[in-house]
Amino acid sequence: MQKKKKEKTICSYCGVGCGILVDVDAKGTISVEGDPDYPVNKGMLCSKGKNLNYVAQDTTDRILYPEMRWSRNHPLQKVSWDTAFERAAAVFKSIIAKHGPDSVGFYVSGQCLTEEYYLTNKLTKGFIGTNNIDTNSRLCMSSAVVGYKKTVGEDSVPISYADIELADCFLIAGANPAWCHPILYRRLEAHKDQNPNVKVIVVDPRKTQTAAAADLHLQILPGTDVILFNAIARLLIEKRKIDKAFIKKHTVNYEAVKEMAFSLTIRQAADKCGIEFSDLKKAAQYIGNANKFISMWTMGLNQSVIGVSKNVSLLNLSLLTGQIGKPGCGPFSLTGQPNAMGGREVGGMASLLAAHKDLGNPEHRAQVADFWGVDHIKKEPGYTATEMFDALESGKLKAIWIICTNPVVSMPNARKVEKALKNAAFVIVQDISHNSETTKFADLLLPAAGWLEKEGTMTNSERRISYLPKVIDPPGAALADSEILWRFAQAMGYEGFDYKNTSEVYDEHCLLTKSTNIDISGLSYDRLKNEGSFQWPVPHSTHKGTPRLFEDFSFYTNDRKAHFNLPQSLYNTSEETNAEYPLILNTGRVRDQWHTRTKTGKVKRLLTHIPQPYLEMNAVDAHLLKLKEGDIAVIKSRRGQVQVKIKVNFDIRDGVVFLPMHWGKVFNNDFGRANNITNDAVDPISKEPDFKYCAVQVEKF
Numbered sequence: 001m002q003k004k005k006k007e008k009t010i011c012s013y014c015g016v017g018c019g020i021l022v023d024v025d026a027k028g029t030i031s032v033e034g035d036p037d038y039p040v041n042k043g044m045l046c047s048k049g050k051n052l053n054y055v056a057q058d059t060t061d062r063i064l065y066p067e068m069r070w071s072r073n074h075p076l077q078k079v080s081w082d083t084a085f086e087r088a089a090a091v092f093k094s095i096i097a098k099h100g101p102d103s104v105g106f107y108v109s110g111q112c113l114t115e116e117y118y119l120t121n122k123l124t125k126g127f128i129g130t131n132n133i134d135t136n137s138r139l140c141m142s143s144a145v146v147g148y149k150k151t152v153g154e155d156s157v158p159i160s161y162a163d164i165e166l167a168d169c170f171l172i173a174g175a176n177p178a179w180c181h182p183i184l185y186r187r188l189e190a191h192k193d194q195n196p197n198v199k200v201i202v203v204d205p206r207k208t209q210t211a212a213a214a215d216l217h218l219q220i221l222p223g224t225d226v227i228l229f230n231a232i233a234r235l236l237i238e239k240r241k242i243d244k245a246f247i248k249k250h251t252v253n254y255e256a257v258k259e260m261a262f263s264l265t266i267r268q269a270a271d272k273c274g275i276e277f278s279d280l281k282k283a284a285q286y287i288g289n290a291n292k293f294i295s296m297w298t299m300g301l302n303q304s305v306i307g308v309s310k311n312v313s314l315l316n317l318s319l320l321t322g323q324i325g326k327p328g329c330g331p332f333s334l335t336g337q338p339n340a341m342g343g344r345e346v347g348g349m350a351s352l353l354a355a356h357k358d359l360g361n362p363e364h365r366a367q368v369a370d371f372w373g374v375d376h377i378k379k380e381p382g383y384t385a386t387e388m389f390d391a392l393e394s395g396k397l398k399a400i401w402i403i404c405t406n407p408v409v410s411m412p413n414a415r416k417v418e419k420a421l422k423n424a425a426f427v428i429v430q431d432i433s434h435n436s437e438t439t440k441f442a443d444l445l446l447p448a449a450g451w452l453e454k455e456g457t458m459t460n461s462e463r464r465i466s467y468l469p470k471v472i473d474p475p476g477a478a479l480a481d482s483e484i485l486w487r488f489a490q491a492m493g494y495e496g497f498d499y500k501n502t503s504e505v506y507d508e509h510c511l512l513t514k515s516t517n518i519d520i521s522g523l524s525y526d527r528l529k530n531e532g533s534f535q536w537p538v539p540h541s542t543h544k545g546t547p548r549l550f551e552d553f554s555f556y557t558n559d560r561k562a563h564f565n566l567p568q569s570l571y572n573t574s575e576e577t578n579a580e581y582p583l584i585l586n587t588g589r590v591r592d593q594w595h596t597r598t599k600t601g602k603v604k605r606l607l608t609h610i611p612q613p614y615l616e617m618n619a620v621d622a623h624l625l626k627l628k629e630g631d632i633a634v635i636k637s638r639r640g641q642v643q644v645k646i647k648v649n650f651d652i653r654d655g656v657v658f659l660p661m662h663w664g665k666v667f668n669n670d671f672g673r674a675n676n677i678t679n680d681a682v683d684p685i686s687k688e689p690d691f692k693y694c695a696v697q698v699e700k701f
């Protein structure tokens, strides 16, 4: 008997986007293994990916049918899909008629498939007539998006994972890929093992697993990254380690950046960053002597009120050294979520337009409006993530539709989010799991299909688009998110949503990208199924994809040059420490948990690594505060408090404490939820919140 072919799909967790082979036996038991033929992971999977079968198999927490309540005094009750769509449409129509289209909004997720993102964006910007669609990707990559746009003219990661194996120097800033992008890190580790001359520099206030294995760990004071990157720039210029020919021919604004880099001496910069002068010089030496230099970064730079400044000052280093557009070098932002990039391709944010077109450009708005068959698209950006919840709290926004994300745990200043949701006239939550704390705020709860239960596409950190097939049926009455969205649009009476399948949505999206910098008009479901994944652009049907951008040094800016940019701020100025709040809190991920644990929290094996939230604290600070390992402490900020156990070590620098972001309610909201205390201040351009810099006090419970 011929053995059944395993289905090829993609991991649903991080932006590395590993290939997975899925097998479902005659009894319906699901097993997973790394796809040996997939170019990203070559058969490897990290602990989270390896355990995805348990997540897909266990339906005990699943939302099985639509539930609705007629008022906040009533409990949610099971209803049919028809009733759910009728009510959703009736409420949206009545709110829009009374308060205008800007009184409703959608808050979606970097875990949505591209087709789902596309439909939500089309529905919101094209048909409802508001740009109020934002996503949890705002909390993740929006500072990097602005950095790329300012530097190379487009939200475009120029390089591929394959460049890792060609590089000889890595600067990893504000990232812990050993835990958060494990398979990508394993590739880097293996490359370094085989090539001992390869240098790895890590910038992080904590000695993470990534930092511990580095050649040089710059344990900087939080918020001083821009000063560090400027100082490295100065040293590169002084030591003549810059690519003058590249700068002259292919860039603009070098002199201004040079002037800024020289505004501090190297010793002043080292002091401000809290690192040794000699280490700063060594970092510049490693970068300056490298033949192929890659910078990698993620939330440590992005999640900041100066996130854009941090991004542009790091990108300046790639331009200074001419290390872009060539094999083995370039800037490489590591996406947190599996499809944050796909979401941006379809314009699924309040400040973007579909197909990387520009919301501020009247011609682009007209092109998209024509394509969708609507009169116009508003030029003003909609509410971004934090603004959306502020507007709910103030009453400007009346109704919110939340898809595949759990803002009650993941948003900064989470109590404010709870208050905002209570204040909303109508809340729709579309999710797979009752484990999401946000579901309890729903007036209408819609059961969505999960991983393996629907088809669509995703784009990983290296612009690689992959197809995810439907392998099993969703439980109960759950529907694919795409179908939920197009049926709602039909209930609203909008034309242009009579799709028969997801493939039609995908084809429409591809057509809209034609002749743009992200042109994928040559990429169909058939090609993805038969030929495998492709890196955009893929402009015609025999095109093989584009592993590396800017090989001709022609950038996407109007003048085709790469732009050096001046950071607007040198320091993080969002909060001041003082006698009452003397420590800086940093938040982040742990190895075996994902976001708010709605999926990883139910896998026993993943709980053995770190089963509970904790506060990591330097032993000197703990001694001064008379705290010891295992004590329960109360951490207070200007916004609230949280209680967790203390973990004491010398791995985190003094004056800094660290809380994982994954936990919501443990016993109650005060125990474990890091976002009780985080700051909802945002970068003025990217609107990304400041999760990494929050003044706190710590005392024994």
Ligand code: SF4
Pocket: 011, 012, 013, 014, 015, 016, 017, 018, 041, 044, 045, 046, 047, 048, 049, 050, 181, 182, 183, 184
């Ligand atoms: Fe999934 Fe990321 Fe792990 Fe790969 S590295 S298996 S994409 S969580």
